[in-house]
Amino acid sequence: MLGYALERYDAWEKGVTMKKIVDDVRLIFKCCSLYYQDGLGQKEICELLGISRPTVSRMLTIGKERGIVRIEIQNPDNIAYGQLERELEKKYHLQEVIIVPSSPLSDGQYPISSAIGSATLEYLSRILMDGFLVGITMGLAIQNVARSDYFIRSPIKVTFVPLVGGVAESRLDIHSNYLAQELAERFAGDCVQFFSPAVFSQREVLEGFLAERTIRNVTNLYSRLDLVLMGIGIPSTEHSTILRTGYVDRSILAEFAARGAVGDIALRYFDADGNTEPFQDFNERVAGIPLDLLKKIPRRVGVAGGSQKQAAVRGAIRGGFINVLITDIDCAERLVQEDS
Numbered sequence: 001m002l003g004y005a006l007e008r009y010d011a012w013e014k015g016v017t018m019k020k021i022v023d024d025v026r027l028i029f030k031c032c033s034l035y036y037q038d039g040l041g042q043k044e045i046c047e048l049l050g051i052s053r054p055t056v057s058r059m060l061t062i063g064k065e066r067g068i069v070r071i072e073i074q075n076p077d078n079i080a081y082g083q084l085e086r087e088l089e090k091k092y093h094l095q096e097v098i099i100v101p102s103s104p105l106s107d108g109q110y111p112i113s114s115a116i117g118s119a120t121l122e123y124l125s126r127i128l129m130d131g132f133l134v135g136i137t138m139g140l141a142i143q144n145v146a147r148s149d150y151f152i153r154s155p156i157k158v159t160f161v162p163l164v165g166g167v168a169e170s171r172l173d174i175h176s177n178y179l180a181q182e183l184a185e186r187f188a189g190d191c192v193q194f195f196s197p198a199v200f201s202q203r204e205v206l207e208g209f210l211a212e213r214t215i216r217n218v219t220n221l222y223s224r225l226d227l228v229l230m231g232i233g234i235p236s237t238e239h240s241t242i243l244r245t246g247y248v249d250r251s252i253l254a255e256f257a258a259r260g261a262v263g264d265i266a267l268r269y270f271d272a273d274g275n276t277e278p279f280q281d282f283n284e285r286v287a288g289i290p291l292d293l294l295k296k297i298p299r300r301v302g303v304a305g306g307s308q309k310q311a312a313v314r315g316a317i318r319g320g321f322i323n324v325l326i327t328d329i330d331c332a333e334r335l336v337q338e339d340s
Helices: 002-022 025-037 042-049 053-065 082-092 114-127 140-146 176-187 203-210 213-219 241-245 250-258 277-283 307-318 329-337
Strands: 096-100 133-136 159-162 227-231 261-265 268-271 299-303 324-328
Touching: 025 042, 025 053, 042 053, 082 096, 082 329, 096 114, 096 329, 114 140, 114 227, 114 299, 114 324, 133 176, 140 176, 140 227, 140 299, 159 176, 203 213, 241 250, 250 277, 261 307, 268 277, 268 307, 299 307, 307 324, 307 329, 324 329
Parallel strands: 096 324, 133 159, 133 227, 227 299, 299 324
Antiparallel strands: 261 268
């Protein structure tokens, strides 16, 4: 009976002692300073201060509760737009947003920024893994990615798959097949080729073409894609890449704009809400990945810069065509001001 009483007394005494220790503000401060500022582990602090590990853990918790420790995440100087990126990710429910500085020409126009190209290639180098299938569209934005000066440190054995046809006489350098080759060379990977006109005269002709076995060898890969990389076009006679390829003429672009078109993904036009129905008569004649299949791919990366692309980017987000955005500060600032 006496032994039991002594054990109870010892336990009570230890509890009182621990309570006194954890109430010692000076010791709490020292414990927190050793842990957060000096980088010591809890075991090292135990040995240094002569207290138990549970006491150290409790003191670190009390330090945060009493405001002795305030943990702040500082945005490094070399990530100038970190806060804006997080804001856009939350506002538009995007997986990731990457923002780079703008680079307007002297006449006020916006070229495809080399900073956007480098940021995109850096993103791909981080995300891609051996064995990935990567779909790509066409255009100057994707060409700029392929030709950016970002250094890829190690080869990544990925296969690039064209998402849209591109047999034409003009601007072969921005066609999907050509760009798939360029990107495969940059990553020391591989590519397939999709030898098809971009736009057919009739839907029935396109359907018969897509039924061919050699074409199905390419299109069957679409459902297995891990990531797609896409430029976001606009129906502007001044900035439209499609106009340069000859797939459409100025009158068609003007008609699409009158119907409410704000942009295109893989040559499929959409309005401000991401709806494609008003342009179905054209979209259904485009050879490439179906949009309903596109929206099922895990990472859908849109690349676009300049304030003039704001409506197109927002429409692409609303339509569910992209869930990763790589853009410049001019477009980003316009997006953050708009209703999502």
